[in-house]
Amino acid sequence: MHVDFYERVWMWGAGATIALFLGATAFAAYSQGRLPPSHIETIDPQAVWTDQRFADRGVVANSDGSYTVTMIALMFAFQPNEIRIPAGSPVTFRMSSSDVVHGFQIVGTNGNTMVIPGYVSQFTMSFDDPGEYLIVCNEYCGLGHHSMYGKLIVERGAQ
Amino acid sequence: MTLHDRKLATAHMAVGLAAFGVATFMALMQALSRANLDLPWRSARMYYLSVTGHGVLMAIVFTTFVIMGLGIAFANAGLGRPIRGPKLAWLGFWIAFVGTLAALWAIFVGKASVLYTFYPPMQAHPAFYIGLTLLVVGSWVWCGVIVATYLDWRREHRDQPVALSVHGMLATIAVWCIATVGVAIEMLAQLIPWSLGLVDTIDPLLSRILFWYFGHPLVYFWLIPAYVIWYTVAPKAAGGKLFSDPLARLVFVMFILLSTPVGFHHQFMDPGISAGWKMLHTVNTLGILFPSLVTAFTVVASLEIAARLRGGRGLLGWITALPWGDPLVSSVLLSMLLFAVGGIGGAINAAYGMNAVVHNTAWIQGHFHLTVGTASALTFMGASYWLVPKLVGRDLELGLLAKVQPFLWFVGMLLFSIANHITGVMGMPRRIYEASYGDSPVAQSWEGLTLMSALGGAFLFLSASFFLLVMLGTVLAGKRNEQPALEFAEPVNGQLGARTVLDRFTPWVVVAVVLVIIAYAYPLMSHLQMERFGSPGFQVF
Numbered sequence: 051m052h053v054d055f056y057e058r059v060w061m062w063g064a065g066a067t068i069a070l071f072l073g074a075t076a077f078a079a080y081s082q083g084r085l086p087p088s089h090i091e092t093i094d095p096q097a098v099w100t101d102q103r104f105a106d107r108g109v110v111a112n113s114d115g116s117y118t119v120t121m122i123a124l125m126f127a128f129q130p131n132e133i134r135i136p137a138g139s140p141v142t143f144r145m146s147s148s149d150v151v152h153g154f155q156i157v158g159t160n161g162n163t164m165v166i167p168g169y170v171s172q173f174t175m176s177f178d179d180p181g182e183y184l185i186v187c188n189e190y191c192g193l194g195h196h197s198m199y200g201k202l203i204v205e206r207g208a209q
Numbered sequence: 210m211t212l213h214d215r216k217l218a219t220a221h222m223a224v225g226l227a228a229f230g231v232a233t234f235m236a237l238m239q240a241l242s243r244a245n246l247d248l249p250w251r252s253a254r255m256y257y258l259s260v261t262g263h264g265v266l267m268a269i270v271f272t273t274f275v276i277m278g279l280g281i282a283f284a285n286a287g288l289g290r291p292i293r294g295p296k297l298a299w300l301g302f303w304i305a306f307v308g309t310l311a312a313l314w315a316i317f318v319g320k321a322s323v324l325y326t327f328y329p330p331m332q333a334h335p336a337f338y339i340g341l342t343l344l345v346v347g348s349w350v351w352c353g354v355i356v357a358t359y360l361d362w363r364r365e366h367r368d369q370p371v372a373l374s375v376h377g378m379l380a381t382i383a384v385w386c387i388a389t390v391g392v393a394i395e396m397l398a399q400l401i402p403w404s405l406g407l408v409d410t411i412d413p414l415l416s417r418i419l420f421w422y423f424g425h426p427l428v429y430f431w432l433i434p435a436y437v438i439w440y441t442v443a444p445k446a447a448g449g450k451l452f453s454d455p456l457a458r459l460v461f462v463m464f465i466l467l468s469t470p471v472g473f474h475h476q477f478m479d480p481g482i483s484a485g486w487k488m489l490h491t492v493n494t495l496g497i498l499f500p501s502l503v504t505a506f507t508v509v510a511s512l513e514i515a516a517r518l519r520g521g522r523g524l525l526g527w528i529t530a531l532p533w534g535d536p537l538v539s540s541v542l543l544s545m546l547l548f549a550v551g552g553i554g555g556a557i558n559a560a561y562g563m564n565a566v567v568h569n570t571a572w573i574q575g576h577f578h579l580t581v582g583t584a585s586a587l588t589f590m591g592a593s594y595w596l597v598p599k600l601v602g603r604d605l606e607l608g609l610l611a612k613v614q615p616f617l618w619f620v621g622m623l624l625f626s627i628a629n630h631i632t633g634v635m636g637m638p639r640r641i642y643e644a645s646y647g648d649s650p651v652a653q654s655w656e657g658l659t660l661m662s663a664l665g666g667a668f669l670f671l672s673a674s675f676f677l678l679v680m681l682g683t684v685l686a687g688k689r690n691e692q693p694a695l696e697f698a699e700p701v702n703g704q705l706g707a708r709t710v711l712d713r714f715t716p717w718v719v720v721a722v723v724l725v726i727i728a729y730a731y732p733l734m735s736h737l738q739m740e741r742f743g744s745p746g747f748q749v750f
């Protein structure tokens with residue numbers, strides 16, 4: 051196939067750009083552990099409220115200095131709706147939905163996950179800047195979707 | 210074109226453009242509502258009904274019918290023969306049309322405000338799912354008719370490569386047929402029986418996997434026909450030639466290969482799918498940037514040829530020599546410009562870290578109004594200025610409106626899209642009736658930008674109205690005229706010689722299916738083997 055010289059150059063450039071993007075994504079993913087939330091765990095969505103794993107909702111301090119936040123997303127709120135955690139410590143969020151699909155996003159951070167009934171979402175992050183963060187549901191979940199939000203308060207660390 | 214095929218194509222275009230017309234009213238309402246501008250009939254129920262109507266009408270009905278109309282016109286003109294099986298073609302049209310009406314009925318009576326992605330366990334009226342399924346079935350009939358016409362032509366032209374316009378349409382059909390398998394399974398095995406009450410529960414994640422198996426190639430179903438117009442119609446209308454015909458064929462083949470095994474990039478934030486498989490889909494996703502980058506070069510080079518033939522000079526000065534007053538040419542140029550921005554945005558979406566920031570925010574609506582909402586939609590509007598007069602045998606009316614319309618769209622889209630990209634990065638979700646969040650300070654910081662988006666929406670609405678007026682004026686009052694045939698750009702290096710491997714479809718479709726199996730078989734199998742729990746339906750609208 052005859053390909054014009056300039057077009058050939060362009061195609062190599064395009065290939066190199068794509069390789070660069072790929073390299074950057076793979077580097078961030080595998081050497082810095084920046085992978086999207088991909089936890090695999092199922093749960094009966096009709097029994098979330100009575101499931102042992104979701105009995106202690108709210109913040110729990112673990113012995114290794116990390117924290118676990120357990121939440122249920124429902125139409126149209128998060129349960130609990132307000133969370134307080136100290137700055138700097140790793141926080142693992144665990145949540146599921148007792149009705150439709152919801153989203154969980156901590157505005158101004160890259161804390162973001164879908165919450166799908168029948169599945170447990172889980173991801174870990176830490177917050178360096180103390181302050182009050184808005185949590186929003188970012189997946190349409192019915193007539194009250196725009197009023198589904200919560201609050202995350204990051205307190206100055208005790209250490 | 211034969212009279213019969215002109216009628217057939219006109220019927221498809223008419224339904225598509227009518228859908229566009231209805232959807233623009235909802236669009237205006239949504240853009241104003243997001244800026245908290247109080248309209249008398251504004252309510253959350255209306256809003257979500259409207260977003261469902263707008264999404265379905267624009268993304269599914271408008272695009273599919275216009276693409277079917279273009280396909281019929283291109284096949285007839287490019288193959289130089291009437292469509293095979295005209296009765297069947299009309300049957301396909303009616304199946305798709307009746308299906309569309311059923312789905313729209315469910316939406317407009319308020320029984321299907323589930324948005325155009327219809328994620329269960331939110332549950333719509335069965336007519337919504339059945340109607341959309343019929344729309345897809347009708348489109349399959351269309352695929353069969355075009356392919357049969359092509360095969361007839363092939364029997365008489367064994368060694369000749371088919372016209373590029375038809376090559377592109379066949380690639381579109383290949384992508385569509387592979388893609389719709391996913392949504393068909395979702396509809397038939399999950400949503401329809403569940404909405405009819407035949408089964409009690411549904412697996413929402415399986416539905417999402419099947420939906421996005423379909424949802425990403427859907428994007429290329431919208432885009433490839435626009436590329437066909439960029440490659441074959443726009444250079445001709447601008448007075449030029451096609452810079453590289455074989456590369457264009459390579460581009461279409463690459464779309465067949467890479468459109469489908471990428472769906473997980475819409476599910477980066479989903480639980481229940483492993484990170485390794487998400488990474489494989491990411492690799493493919495970045496790969497599919499390649500054909501678009503090649504297209505950018507070839508189409509720009511083709512237009513440059515046109516401009517230089519018209520006396521254009523200089524490194525960039527030639528751009529001014531293009532016929533910007535021709536609504537088809539300006540639509541394509543402006544589409545390409547905005548699509549370049551959209552493409553960069555797409556690459557950003559594919560990066561994990563950025564995806565976590567923008568996923569399901571207003572950024573996404575800023576993004577896809579540049580891609581499907583402009584690269585496809587504005588190109589289709591431009592193509593309508595060129596095609597519809599030829600289909601109905603009348604001159605274009607209200608030419609002045611047609612001249613300014615693409616520029617209005619461009620300005621409106623810049624305002625709309627910039628505002629939404631920024632509010633998205635600032636964390637404003639998409640698909641929300643209003644954005645005050647109990648007057649939270651973050652939400653207040655979005656306010657000026659939501660107004661800017663609303664202003665963009667008003668420009669877009671005006672532009673869409675101009676377009677529809679021109680179409681109505683042309684069809685009703687245009688001067689009757691024996692219209693010239695459809696013309697397509699010739700390659701610079703003369704017509705191609707023999708058929709090459711890029712002109713064959715079967716081997717590429719086979720490879721594409723193998724790639725799909727690699728990307729999906731294992732994750733689907735392991736998904737189905739997990740212990741899973743179903744969800745009952747919810748009607749919360």
Ligand code: HEM
Pocket residue numbers: 232233236237239240243260261263264267268271272324325326574578581582583586639640641642665666667669670673
């Ligand atoms: C007339 C100009 C247009 C305006 C003012 C407009 C405005 C909007 C707005 C404000 C939304 C956001 C709804 C929300 O997330 O809350 C939206 C959603 C959407 N628009 Fe448009 N739009 C226009 C044209 C188009 C075109 C031409 C297409 C595609 C061909 C399109 C496809 C979509 C889709 C698919 C959605 C997503 C619906 C959803 O999230 O479920 N729009 N539009």
Ligand SMILES: [Cu+2]
Pocket residue numbers: 152153187188189190191192194195196198
């Ligand atoms: Cu929600």
Ligand SMILES: [Cu+2]
Pocket residue numbers: 424425428474475
């Ligand atoms: Cu996609």
